[in-house]
Amino acid sequence: xxxxxxxxxxxxKALGCLDSEEEAAFNELMKEDENFPWEELGQYQNLVALLPxxxxxxxxxxxxxxxxxxxxxxxxxxxxxxxxxxxxxxxxSVAQQEETEIGAAETEHKPIPTTPGINKKRQxxxxxxxxxxxxxxxxxxxxxxRDYGMPVIPMENKSEAKAKPQREKEVIPEPELMKEIETPVxxxxxxxxxxxxxxxxxxxxxxxxxxxSAKVLAVILFVITLIALVLVYFKLxxxxxxxxREIELLKNQxxxxxxxxxxxxxxxxxxxxx
Amino acid sequence: xxxxxxxxxxxCRINIISKQRQILITYNTIPDNxxxxxxxxxxxxxxxxxxxxxxxxxxxxxxxxVNDKNVADEVLSEIFVIIWRKVPxxxxxMNNVYVWxxxxxxxxxxxxxKRNRNEGNLPEYSDEYEDKFILPRISNVIDQLDLKDAYTxxxxxxxxLNKLTDAQQYVIFLAxxxxxxxxxxxxxxNIPLLTVKSKIHVxxxxxxxxxxxxxxx
Numbered sequence: 001x002x003x004x005x006x007x008x009x010x011x012x013k014a015l016g017c018l019d020s021e022e023e024a025a026f027n028e029l030m031k032e033d034e035n036f037p038w039e040e041l042g043q044y045q046n047l048v049a050l051l052p053x054x055x056x057x058x059x060x061x062x063x064x065x066x067x068x069x070x071x072x073x074x075x076x077x078x079x080x081x082x083x084x085x086x087x088x089x090x091x092x093s094v095a096q097q098e099e100t101e102i103g104a105a106e107t108e109h110k111p112i113p114t115t116p117g118i119n120k121k122r123q124x125x126x127x128x129x130x131x132x133x134x135x136x137x138x139x140x141x142x143x144x145x146r147d148y149g150m151p152v153i154p155m156e157n158k159s160e161a162k163a164k165p166q167r168e169k170e171v172i173p174e175p176e177l178m179k180e181i182e183t184p185v186x187x188x189x190x191x192x193x194x195x196x197x198x199x200x201x202x203x204x205x206x207x208x209x210x211x212x213s214a215k216v217l218a219v220i221l222f223v224i225t226l227i228a229l230v231l232v233y234f235k236l237x238x239x240x241x242x243x244x245r246e247i248e249l250l251k252n253q254x255x256x257x258x259x260x261x262x263x264x265x266x267x268x269x270x271x272x273x274x
Numbered sequence: 275x276x277x278x279x280x281x282x283x284x285x286c287r288i289n290i291i292s293k294q295r296q297i298l299i300t301y302n303t304i305p306d307n308x309x310x311x312x313x314x315x316x317x318x319x320x321x322x323x324x325x326x327x328x329x330x331x332x333x334x335x336x337x338x339x340v341n342d343k344n345v346a347d348e349v350l351s352e353i354f355v356i357i358w359r360k361v362p363x364x365x366x367x368m369n370n371v372y373v374w375x376x377x378x379x380x381x382x383x384x385x386x387x388k389r390n391r392n393e394g395n396l397p398e399y400s401d402e403y404e405d406k407f408i409l410p411r412i413s414n415v416i417d418q419l420d421l422k423d424a425y426t427x428x429x430x431x432x433x434x435l436n437k438l439t440d441a442q443q444y445v446i447f448l449a450x451x452x453x454x455x456x457x458x459x460x461x462x463x464n465i466p467l468l469t470v471k472s473k474i475h476v477x478x479x480x481x482x483x484x485x486x487x488x489x490x491x
Binding site: 008011012014015016017018019020023024027030038039041042043044045046047048049050051052053054055056057058059060061063064065067068071072075076 | 316318321325329330331333334335337338347350351354355358359370372373376377380381384406407411412413414415416419424425427428431432435446449450453454455456457459471474475478479481482485
């Protein structure tokens with residue numbers, strides 16, 4: 001097929017009405033033809049893609065979004081399980097390889113216990129979580145993608161996410177490895193999580209320290225304030241008592257009952273009445 | 275020491291809040307191609323935003339093609355599952371997300387319609403089939419179109435389409451919404467295949483010319 005043929009098929013391709021044979025031939029041309037008329041194809045693809053805009057736009061029901069979220073969660077779960085299985089088999093093969101290498105030196109090795117129940121247990125936990133969330137979601141009437149624990153990568157972590165490394169083979173120093181083989185290896189049980197939201201969420205994990213010291217400080221400050229208030233109270237009440245006593249004393253002194261009009265000097269007053 | 279701990283805790287909390295706010299703001303405003311690149315990193319929030327942005331137009335298109343609410347619901351959710359599933363295979367440098375999504379949706383809906391009607395002796399739906407016939411290949415050499423541009427061009431596009439003859443409009447309708455191939459259209463209208471080919475050619479060329487005229491006016 002030449003360039004002319006590609007140009008002939010472009011209109012039907014843009015409109016999506018090629019039959020399967022023509023479609024396959026056109027795809028071949030796209031791959032192989034150096035002079036493929038990409039610009040023309042792009043123009044007609046853009047043109048045809050405007051057709052749905054003329055329809056009366058209808059809003060899909062919320063239920064469909066929930067359904068999408070549910071399906072995506074299942075997919076994500078499957079993907080993670082496959083990834084785990086791959087990692088597990090990789091670990092096992094590495095362990096086996098190391099075991100055979102050390103086998104020549106060691107007389108007797110204790111087999112590394114495997115925990116076949118873990119994956120099954122995890123699956124059961126996840127399924128229980130899904131059921132719980134679906135029930136919760138039905139009560140809420142709305143389920144977002146996030147409710148399904150799909151990973152959300154914040155903007156800041158974009159570079160980190162891109163550079164997410166594959167788990168590398170751990171190099172264990174020989175003496176430690178020997179020790180590990182001598183004692184039965186205990187595989188870490190996956191940490192139990194209350195829901196898969198916290199299990200799969202990749203939101204920035206910021207460890208917030210428990211502030212017991214802050215609590216102690218607050219209690220101390222409170223007690224000090226209380227003591228200060230009590231002291232101030234006693235000080236004020238004793239001052240008041242002293243003042244009262246002084247007033248009483250002054251009242252009992254001779255001449256205390258003299259009524260001196262305000263603003264007059266005592267000397268003038270004495271002169272006036274002497 | 276205690277004050278230092280308190281200060282760190284306070285700063286951590288502030289950081290979390292500001293990050294959450296930034297996410298809320300950013301996803302609504304980022305362009306389609308950026309959103310698509312985030313989906314490539316399995317960012318479900320980006321896919322959710324893509325759903326919120328495009329589901330009405332895609333749903334309307336699907337419903338128009340399959341003409342059944344339940345099937346339309348199913349196809350719409352399948353579209354987003356395809357996107358998530360095909361993440362490793364997709365070209366995320368593609369800058370024409372709008373056209374890609376519309377074409378993917380149209381292909382999937384037509385496929386569903388034909389399978390439901392047992393039309394066209396379609397092969398079994400497989401991963402390979404999906405890659406070949408459902409996932410669209412979009413030209414990247416022309417300016418990208420987004421939802422906003424498309425709605426802006428709506429009136430002019432409608433006028434351009436209305437200027438086509440009834441026969442030309444009907445051929446476009448049969449091909450695009452009914453999923454008929456050129457051969458099927460020829461059989462349906464009882465006209466030679468070459469005539470159908472030329473009608474499609476002329477219809478699209480005229481539509482393009484009319485639209486350019488409308489835009490220039």
